[in-house]
Amino acid sequence: MSSSPAASARGSRLALLVVGLCWLAVLFDGLDMFIYGSVxxxxxxxKTFGLTPDTAGDLGSYATFGMLVGALTAGTIADRVGRKTLMVASVTLFSLASGVCATADSVAVFGLGRTLAGVGLGGLLPTAISMVSDYAPRGRAAIVIGLLMTAHHAGGILSAYVAKWLVDPVGWRAAFWVCVLPLLFAPVLARFLPESLSFLVAKGRTDEARTLADRYDVELPAAKSGKRGAADRWTNLVDLFRGGEWIQTLLYWLASFGGLLLVYGVATWLPTLMRAEGYELGSALSFVVVFNLGGIVGMLVAGRAADRFGAPRISAIWFALTAAGVFLLSVHMPMSVTMVVVFLTGVFLNSAQTMIYATVSIRSHADNRATAVGWTSGMGRFGAVFGPWLGGQLLAAGNGDWGFTAFALAGVSSMVFIGIAAVRGSKEASRGGADQELVSAH
Structure with missing residues (x-):
């Protein structure tokens, strides 16, 4: 790594460019993800397309099913073709898919568009997390990942304003045309985003990786001993279960399942549930803004706390507070109190899930980091598929209040699983510093 102060400052600026590009990509990811719930x-x-609550829940699950496919394949594809290529392809796919939604003339076509968009959305996020992990300052990976995830909630805020400004005067299709605009950003990514250092090291392109590490003034990831860079993708997956790692892997997967059930259940149904409570559409969309503002604050606070105390511990505490907040939304309260509860729920909910990803990314080895994060996200997507469907079924049956209770119970389950992972991690650290990579070089 370069030791020149001038070179170091220039490298920091270039690394900031990488984080900024990834931030914008995730902003568009959030816009596309939240736009359905907002409209x-x-x-x-x-009654567009003859929609009923249960059909609307099914449509919400189509997108999250696509995200499941994207997340499960993202790691293995990225480990073969590179993080940069996959990020460009993901942005292109979900942008074009939004065009399909904007021109849809039936539920089937609209559902196809949301499914394809989900594939791109699911592929982007774990890849972007892996990318910023490579270019984060030493010991600050968790907070940089938290900063990256503020973009997802900024996209959610943007989706509420897009719906508020366009749906009534122009129509819902205009909102999806806005989601096509990130297609113009794909060539910018292709031009200015460097390749992942982890990918280059894993492929045996160490000299190229070292040159980039020096240029961006970041740490060069270490190659995994005893394994070739071109390791088969299934070997990368099997590595997650070697020795005692299978227990931690399953705990992360189960926590992610409950967390994403909660995240996407609330993200899909929050405006509709609040509308059913008697709020005007504009007020219901304001809850989306407040919820995502809370998400941004939560990412920044949780990132710092995770760097100090460990991401698993912070995630467990945050899930406990989330469960309490979501449950309170089933209780009729004054508008001002409801706004505060929605804000605090956003603070804790979204960052709790992100700290699971931060833990997996930081603890994973360089040449299968994308696989580890991708599969953790992917297993969680089963919960993400179930969440919107569950909300739709409860609303269709006239049991909307039970939706908040069900989502709160999902938060409790995630708290338990990530809490066990935190305790196990602490015991491993006391035996020999197995958590050294998590707390890296404080």
Missing amino acids: LPHLLET
Whole structure:
């Protein structure tokens, strides 16, 4: 690594460019993800495509099913073709898929568009996390990942304003045309985003990786001993279960399942549930803004706390507080109190899930980091598929209040699983510093 102060400053600026590009990509990811929930009250009230709550829940699950496919394949594809290539392809795919939604003339076509968009959305996030992990300052990976995830919630805020400004005067299709615009960003990514250092090292392109590490003034990831860089993708997956790692892997997967059930259940149905409580559409969309503002604050706070105390511990505490907040939303409260509860729920909910990803990314070895994060995210997507469907079924049966209770119970389960992972990690650290990579070089 370069020791020149001038070179170091230039490297820091270049690394900031990498984080900035990834931040914008995830912003567009958040916009595309939240836009359906933001326009859903309008779609239901106007009975577009003959939508009912249960059908709307199915449509919400189509996108998260696509995200499941994208997340499960992202790691293995990225480990073969590179993180940069996959990021460009993901942005291109979900942008074009939004065009399919904007021109849809039936539920089937709209559902196809949301499924394809989900594949791109699911592929982008774990890849972007892996990318910023490579270019984060030493010992600050968790907070940089938290900063990256603020973009997802900024996209959620943008989706609420897009719906608020366009749906009534222009129509819901205009909102999805806005989601096509990130297609113009794909060539920018292709031009200015460097390749992942972990990918280069894993492929045996160490000299190229070292040159980039020096240029960006970041740590060069170490190659895994005893394994070739071109290791088979299934070997990378099997590595997650070697020795005692299988227990931690399953705990992370189970925590991610409950967390994403909660995240996408709330993200899909929050405006509609609040509309059902009697709030005007504009007020219901304001809850989306407040919820995502809380998410941004939560990412920044949780990242710092995770760097100090460990991501698993912070995630467990955050899930406990989330469960309490979501449950309170089933209780009728004054508007001002409800806003505070929604904000605090956003603070804890979204960052709790992200700290699971931060833990997996930091603890994983360089040449299978994308696989580890991708599969953790992918297993969680089963919960993400179930969450919107569950909310739709409960609403269709006239049991909307039970939706908040069900989502709160999902938060409790994630708290338990990540809490066990935290305790096991602490015991391993006391035996020999197995958590050294998690707390890296404080």
